[in-house]
Amino acid sequence: MVDERAVAWLQIDNGLVLTGAGGRLDRYGLAELRRGEPVLEQAFFLEGLLPLEQPRYFVPTMELAGGVSADLHFYSDAGSVWLLLLDVTAERDATRRIQQKAYDMTLLQEKEVLLNRRLEAVNAALRETQRELEASRDLARRELERKHLELAEARTLQLALAPPPFRGVVGGRAVTVDVVLEPAKEVGGDLVDHFLIDDDLLVLLLGDVSDKGAGAALMMARTHALFRGIINRPDASSLFRAPENAARLVNRTLSASNASCMFVTLLIAAFDGTANRLTYTRAGHVPPFLRRFDGAVERLGAAGGLPLGLSEDAVYRSASVTLSPGDEVLIVTDGITEAMDPSEAQFGEDRVAEAMGGDLRRLLADVRAFEAGGVQSDDIAAVLLKISHAQGRCPAGQRPPHGKS
Amino acid sequence: MTATLQKKICMLGAFSVGKTSLVRRYVSSVFSDAYLTTVGVKIDKKAVDLDGRTVNLILWDLAGEDDVNALRLSYLRGAAGYVLVADGTRPATLDVALSLRGRVENDYGPLPFVLLLNKNDLPDQWTITEGDMIGLRNAGWWVRSSSARTGEGVEDAFIDLASRTLR
Ligand SMILES: Nc1nc2c(ncn2[C@@H]2O[C@H](COP(=O)(O)OP(=O)(O)OP(=O)(O)O)[C@@H](O)[C@H]2O)c(=O)[nH]1
Ligand SMILES: [Mg+2]
Numbered sequence: 001m002v003d004e005r006a007v008a009w010l011q012i013d014n015g016l017v018l019t020g021a022g023g024r025l026d027r028y029g030l031a032e033l034r035r036g037e038p039v040l041e042q043a044f045f046l047e048g049l050l051p052l053e054q055p056r057y058f059v060p061t062m063e064l065a066g067g068v069s070a071d072l073h074f075y076s077d078a079g080s081v082w083l084l085l086l087d088v089t090a091e092r093d094a095t096r097r098i099q100q101k102a103y104d105m106t107l108l109q110e111k112e113v114l115l116n117r118r119l120e121a122v123n124a125a126l127r128e129t130q131r132e133l134e135a136s137r138d139l140a141r142r143e144l145e146r147k148h149l150e151l152a153e154a155r156t157l158q159l160a161l162a163p164p165p166f167r168g169v170v171g172g173r174a175v176t177v178d179v180v181l182e183p184a185k186e187v188g189g190d191l192v193d194h195f196l197i198d199d200d201l202l203v204l205l206l207g208d209v210s211d212k213g214a215g216a217a218l219m220m221a222r223t224h225a226l227f228r229g230i231i232n233r234p235d236a237s238s239l240f241r242a243p244e245n246a247a248r249l250v251n252r253t254l255s256a257s258n259a260s261c262m263f264v265t266l267l268i269a270a271f272d273g274t275a276n277r278l279t280y281t282r283a284g285h286v287p288p289f290l291r292r293f294d295g296a297v298e299r300l301g302a303a304g305g306l307p308l309g310l311s312e313d314a315v316y317r318s319a320s321v322t323l324s325p326g327d328e329v330l331i332v333t334d335g336i337t338e339a340m341d342p343s344e345a346q347f348g349e350d351r352v353a354e355a356m357g358g359d360l361r362r363l364l365a366d367v368r369a370f371e372a373g374g375v376q377s378d379d380i381a382a383v384l385l386k387i388s389h390a391q392g393r394c395p396a397g398q399r400p401p402h403g404k405s
Numbered sequence: 406m407t408a409t410l411q412k413k414i415c416m417l418g419a420f421s422v423g424k425t426s427l428v429r430r431y432v433s434s435v436f437s438d439a440y441l442t443t444v445g446v447k448i449d450k451k452a453v454d455l456d457g458r459t460v461n462l463i464l465w466d467l468a469g470e471d472d473v474n475a476l477r478l479s480y481l482r483g484a485a486g487y488v489l490v491a492d493g494t495r496p497a498t499l500d501v502a503l504s505l506r507g508r509v510e511n512d513y514g515p516l517p518f519v520l521l522l523n524k525n526d527l528p529d530q531w532t533i534t535e536g537d538m539i540g541l542r543n544a545g546w547w548v549r550s551s552s553a554r555t556g557e558g559v560e561d562a563f564i565d566l567a568s569r570t571l572r
Binding site: 041062 | 484497
């Protein structure tokens, strides 16, 4: 038992000189002690503890060289201090095992608390972000709904600009005019109109703005308004009888203030019922189709010029053809000729020619069948003029819908 | 023969703040990630050169304090100064350090000390603000952040404390 404790002792005088030592000094790394010399340099762990202030002093569990821990018992006695060292390494290790477990546990708990707090903070931040996201999504949704509503209104307005069909007499010649206008988006950039001047001149207009959507719709409305404005001029008759003049006028205005650099391809045709002549000007537009009463199809490809809006100095010409009873003139936009099937093949001009002889509904049905349920990629517009066989009078209620009489 | 000058310096702080690691870094220039808690006190010696004079620092690495094991203030008997250690990633250990300092001063009067906010190599877990440090410095304290892992701030603290124990 005593050996397990490995007792060692030191005797130190009042001058802090080591006067004696014995026992298991080696256990504590004190085998080399020199008696008669200052003790503090040999046993530096005593620094600060001597001289003793009380008769007894105790320092528990001090780890010295070699990992050995000792209890230090000091006694003062008759002018010297006795120091007893007892080995407590085993007790220390036992205590350490318990203490280590307790501290490791506490550290783990601290870590858990910290992690939870961080998690909570992250969660709160996430919730906040989510709230913000939802709010901005609601805002965007409302904005979108509003836009859709506006566009739907615009579409209604635009479709109202397309004229109704016309069945009537022009200069003693019975004719019919039918139109289609189908924007690809809510609003489109195609323009269709027809109106009578002086009872014997029927003017047909078909335009296509170089873009789609709202901007194109505005350009289209502007172009339309300019042509409509000409009707009320005193020289309206001469401007439309030679339609290159009307085209030149409108082109000049459009080109002078065309910040968006959009342009309009336009076909303007004037049918003189007295002379049976159709005079037309093509401002960059697809040549119209002329189907003769005998079924032969020609293209009206003359009188070409720049689209409207590109250059103030653009020069326009016109060309004329004589029409006979049973002839049909079809003016289309490239939304029809360039309609695509799912393999991106185009509807093409031949198919347009083949579809003639019927009405516009049939042409439209052919185009839709060709697209085979795909998306309409461009605005579609067309005007169809048919010259009747009948030498007509104007029946009641069949006055032309627009224009000066 | 002039006896070598010796100064007893105590390491004080909550458990696991790095007292033992700071002593090992300073005395043996090593660091270990393993945690072996100290029981009682472990004595080390480090000779330093101060103004051409060799001083032996006798380092008392004390067991850390927690709710159950209160510090035995008797260990501080004869200390020339002490190193207060807190763990910058565990804010509660700074409170422990402040409380220890109060108790030491109560029993032993004003002794030179330094305060180390240890483990500054873990910036993403750091919880002590620059404002906290400035507040403590304004109270006249010698405060540094340190790392037993990298050695940052360790030697400075011991040298500064040792030179103040000589005044
Ligand atoms: N990252 C990092 N870890 C450290 C640092 N100092 C100590 N540690 C780690 O912290 C844990 C505790 O270190 P110790 O030096 O044993 O702490 P102590 O203050 O002596 O602990 P007790 O003796 O129980 O009071 C160990 O796992 C060390 O590796 C440091 O500066 N940086
Ligand atoms: Mg320790």
